[in-house]
Amino acid sequence: MSEFLDAVNGYVWSNALVYLCLAAGVYFSLRSRFVQVRQVREMVRLMLKGEKSPSGVSSFQALTMSLAGRIGTGNIAGVATAIAFGGPGALFWMWAMAFLGASTSFVECTLGQIYKTRDALTGEYRGGPAYYLSRAMAHTRAAGAFKVYGLIFAAVTVLACGLLLPSVQSNSMASAMESAWGFEKWWVGAGTVIVLAFVIIGGVKRIAAFASIVVPFMAVVYIALALVVVIVNGERIPEVLQLVFASAFGLDSAFGAIVGSAVMWGVKRGIYSNEAGQGTGPHAAAAAEVSHPAKQGLVQAFAVYVDTLFVCSATGFLILSTGAYRVFEGESESGPVLAEGGLLATTVEVGPAYAQVGFDTLWSGAGSTFIAVSLAFFCFTTIVAYYYMAETNLRFLLGRFSTASMPVIRGTVGSNLTMALQALILVSVILGAVSTATEAWVLGDIGVGLMAWLNIVGILILQQPAYRALWDYEKQKKAGLDPVFDPHALDIVGATFWENYDPNKTEEPQRART
Numbered sequence: 001m002s003e004f005l006d007a008v009n010g011y012v013w014s015n016a017l018v019y020l021c022l023a024a025g026v027y028f029s030l031r032s033r034f035v036q037v038r039q040v041r042e043m044v045r046l047m048l049k050g051e052k053s054p055s056g057v058s059s060f061q062a063l064t065m066s067l068a069g070r071i072g073t074g075n076i077a078g079v080a081t082a083i084a085f086g087g088p089g090a091l092f093w094m095w096a097m098a099f100l101g102a103s104t105s106f107v108e109c110t111l112g113q114i115y116k117t118r119d120a121l122t123g124e125y126r127g128g129p130a131y132y133l134s135r136a137m138a139h140t141r142a143a144g145a146f147k148v149y150g151l152i153f154a155a156v157t158v159l160a161c162g163l164l165l166p167s168v169q170s171n172s173m174a175s176a177m178e179s180a181w182g183f184e185k186w187w188v189g190a191g192t193v194i195v196l197a198f199v200i201i202g203g204v205k206r207i208a209a210f211a212s213i214v215v216p217f218m219a220v221v222y223i224a225l226a227l228v229v230v231i232v233n234g235e236r237i238p239e240v241l242q243l244v245f246a247s248a249f250g251l252d253s254a255f256g257a258i259v260g261s262a263v264m265w266g267v268k269r270g271i272y273s274n275e276a277g278q279g280t281g282p283h284a285a286a287a288a289e290v291s292h293p294a295k296q297g298l299v300q301a302f303a304v305y306v307d308t309l310f311v312c313s314a315t316g317f318l319i320l321s322t323g324a325y326r327v328f329e330g331e332s333e334s335g336p337v338l339a340e341g342g343l344l345a346t347t348v349e350v351g352p353a354y355a356q357v358g359f360d361t362l363w364s365g366a367g368s369t370f371i372a373v374s375l376a377f378f379c380f381t382t383i384v385a386y387y388y389m390a391e392t393n394l395r396f397l398l399g400r401f402s403t404a405s406m407p408v409i410r411g412t413v414g415s416n417l418t419m420a421l422q423a424l425i426l427v428s429v430i431l432g433a434v435s436t437a438t439e440a441w442v443l444g445d446i447g448v449g450l451m452a453w454l455n456i457v458g459i460l461i462l463q464q465p466a467y468r469a470l471w472d473y474e475k476q477k478k479a480g481l482d483p484v485f486d487p488h489a490l491d492i493v494g495a496t497f498w499e500n501y502d503p504n505k506t507e508e509p510q511r512a513r514t
Contacts, residue, residue, distance in 0.1 A: 025100025093266020127286020167432025
């Protein structure tokens with residue numbers, strides 16, 4: 001089974017996907033006239049100000065829901081893995097992926113808002129790639145093909161977010177707690193399941209409230225303490241920057257043989273961390289109450305910066321400035337050591353331990369505890385976000401397969417399937433906690449890769465409405481207005497929620513179609 005999963009992962013994460021992610025980011029940046037640069041100030045303003053209603057959450061809550069999914073073990077263990085197998089240069093390619101990915105995130109999250117709907121069972125806003133893949137082309141001859149495409153994405157997302165991805169988070173959390181406090185992994189998994197069940201059963205509103213408190217607090221604390229360590233080692237920053245850039249382009253002889261690995265691991269772990277293009281961000285974006293889709297597209301673009309440029313960079317500089325790293329040839333710990341910072345003991349495994357050792361240089365003995373606590377919060381909120389995305393796509397599947405003569409699919413059967421999904425993610429958390437790190441990461445990479453393939457190809461085809469929304473937003477802002485979206489004026493078809501939208505009402509009209 002292990003060899004089979006490795007083979008599948010190799011096909012999914014071939015060079016083709018890496019270059020597709022980079023090329024798409026470059027194209028979206030040019031097409032949007034580098035919206036990720038021009039609108040940074042507006043991103044921050046919108047992040048702090050936003051509407052809210054009984055059906056939707058505020059822009060800030062949607063941002064924190066998105067960050068809950070983005071900020072997880074990839075920001076700590078993922079960065080360490082990228083450096084270990086791709087060299088310090090992998091950090092540069094994570095930055096490049098974040099810069100380019102911000103434009104990708106804008107496109108996918110704006111599309112998520114344009115084609116969102118209101119859940120008939122819960123009254124909450126729902127949306128995501130499955131929704132825009134099936135709705136954006138509904139008026140064309142290709143409608144049938146895109147409906148099938150949407151169903152495939154929804155099914156893959158339920159599998160990925162309900163089974164494959166949670167195991168990575170629970171594994172890192174359990175390993176860190178076992179290392180710090182000697183807790184049995186079973187107990188960590190069981191404790192996580194109990195708390196997780198309470199949160200996810202409460203629905204999107206409870207998820208948003210939980211994330212809006214936990215995520216900003218832990219992110220700020222983690223970045224602040226990591227920066228303290230980096231500042232103490234400030235004299236090494238020029239050396240670290242030189243190492244990162246030299247390694248990224250093969251200018252350092254020690255890393256010349258793994259330039260390709262630097263690109264691969266930088267992009268791979270960059271997407272795993274910030275999720276730009278993966279199709280997860282649009283789910284949280286669609287849940288927001290805004291008067292114009294571009295508003296949430298801009299907010300979610302900024303989420304990519306927060307994740308990679310802030311949190312991942314804090315981890316990368318922490319590891320490199322303290323010398324708590326080791327680089328292997330052949331993308332495996334069994335390969336020859338190409339370079340090391342000199343601080344790690346020979347028994348230290350690739351992963352959270354790199355950051356733990358780095359923190360120990362300033363607070364001896366406290367590194368394991370701090371990383372364990374950080375991962376506990378980061379990983380838990382990520383698992384909660386995964387559940388929300390899996391549930392959203394399950395709702396999509398239920399809606400598509402239901403008919404007027406079979407409403408039970410959306411009723412009793414739908415409720416039972418939702419409970420089955422909740423049970424599935426709880427089981428995934430338990431199994432992930434006791435799995436090996438290698439097994440967990442392979443499953444997670446497969447889940448991320450499958451979603452990225454489907455979503456990036458989809459938004460390359462469907463991108464035009466996102467740009468129309470952007471130009472319309474900027475035009476209204478220039479006129480001194482608070483932009484309000486009208487799909488008819490922009491010749492956007494299939495945006496049924498917005499066709500009935502009244503900015504003076506707090507809820508979507510009942511006549512809006514699902």
